[in-house]
Amino acid sequence: MFQTTIIREAPTEGVGLHTGVFGHIRLVPAPADTGIVFRRTDLDNFPIEAQGHNVAKVSYATSLMKQGVLLSTTEHLLAAIYSCGIDNIYIDIDSIEVPILDGSAEPFMKMLEQTGVRKLRRKRRYLKVLKPLEVAEADPGKTGQFRRIGIYPADEFRVRCYVDFPHPLVGQQEVEMVVSPATFRHLLARARTFCFERDIAPLREMGLIRGGSLENAIVLTSDSVMNGPLRFPDEFGRHKALDLIGDLALAGLPLLARVEAHKAGHSLHTQLVSRLLADPTLWTITTDETPHAEQTMASAALSPVPAAD
Numbered sequence: 001m002f003q004t005t006i007i008r009e010a011p012t013e014g015v016g017l018h019t020g021v022f023g024h025i026r027l028v029p030a031p032a033d034t035g036i037v038f039r040r041t042d043l044d045n046f047p048i049e050a051q052g053h054n055v056a057k058v059s060y061a062t063s064l065m066k067q068g069v070l071l072s073t074t075e076h077l078l079a080a081i082y083s084c085g086i087d088n089i090y091i092d093i094d095s096i097e098v099p100i101l102d103g104s105a106e107p108f109m110k111m112l113e114q115t116g117v118r119k120l121r122r123k124r125r126y127l128k129v130l131k132p133l134e135v136a137e138a139d140p141g142k143t144g145q146f147r148r149i150g151i152y153p154a155d156e157f158r159v160r161c162y163v164d165f166p167h168p169l170v171g172q173q174e175v176e177m178v179v180s181p182a183t184f185r186h187l188l189a190r191a192r193t194f195c196f197e198r199d200i201a202p203l204r205e206m207g208l209i210r211g212g213s214l215e216n217a218i219v220l221t222s223d224s225v226m227n228g229p230l231r232f233p234d235e236f237g238r239h240k241a242l243d244l245i246g247d248l249a250l251a252g253l254p255l256l257a258r259v260e261a262h263k264a265g266h267s268l269h270t271q272l273v274s275r276l277l278a279d280p281t282l283w284t285i286t287t288d289e290t291p292h293a294e295q296t297m298a299s300a301a302l303s304p305v306p307a308a309d
């Protein structure tokens with residue numbers, strides 16, 4: 001398997017969910033061994049690598065910071081790029097936050113369909129997990145219960161994501177899949193960001209969701225949804241899995257691992273990545289494709305598209 005980049009450039013623009021700042025993005029091809037790199041075009045192309053060591057404070061979105069230069073809400077764009085197997089790309093951006101667009105990763109997938117993907121003459125390097133790592137924290141809402149995330153050895157990149165929100169339209173939802181361009185596009189890409197109506201005023205007071213609207217986030221009322229219809233009955237669980245993949249992209253290389261997230265969020269996702277990268281006894285970097293991984297990729301590409309329910 002060889003490294004990839006995109007064939008041609010593609011632009012988009014829009015408002016940032018949390019800052020409300022309008023920005024322009026351009027996806028640009030990059031040479032082998034570049035990785036995924038944001039470039040702040042408003043700051044002399046200052047580069048911010050999409051890697052664990054650049055993770056900044058994380059709460060309602062994932063932000064990167066390098067030498068005081070911030071870039072917010074990277075997760076949906078990174079989920080699309082990472083799931084599509086794009087190893088090398090520049091993301092040129094002239095603002096502090098990635099545009100939220102419709103709240104899903106679908107507009108980014110459409111951009112990547114425009115750019116195309118091509119192979120480079122350099123072998124792809126994988127981060128292969130050798131030993132398990134788990135991170136947990138107390139669930140603030142429920143005494144004695146925990147939110148947790150774990151990463152385990154596997155010959156393919158697989159995620160399982162479980163959510164549980166006490167709401168008639170959400171409840172317990174679970175998504176499990178081998179991550180490939182096809183599974184991401186059909187199962188996760190269209191799932192949108194969501195928030196609860198009761199959280200809107202407190203979030204605004206914290207200076208967040210200044211760009212939020214009914215066009216870019218599902219808003220849940222106490223017993224229904226303000227701006228339906230949903231794109232999937234379990235759109236919430238699917239969106240959390242999308243967020244998880246976008247945060248795992250910060251590993252900096254394609255993963256050969258299984259990741260299980262139980263009521264986790266950006267904070268636990270990025271803690272897992274940081275702790276994993278900080279302990280080189282837990283993984284190895286390999287250019288070897290196992291026969292199993294190859295077989296899985298081939299069968300995923302050939303199998304019929306799962307119906308969106």
Ligand SMILES: [Zn+2]
Binds near residue numbers: 075076193239243
């Ligand atoms: Zn999200």
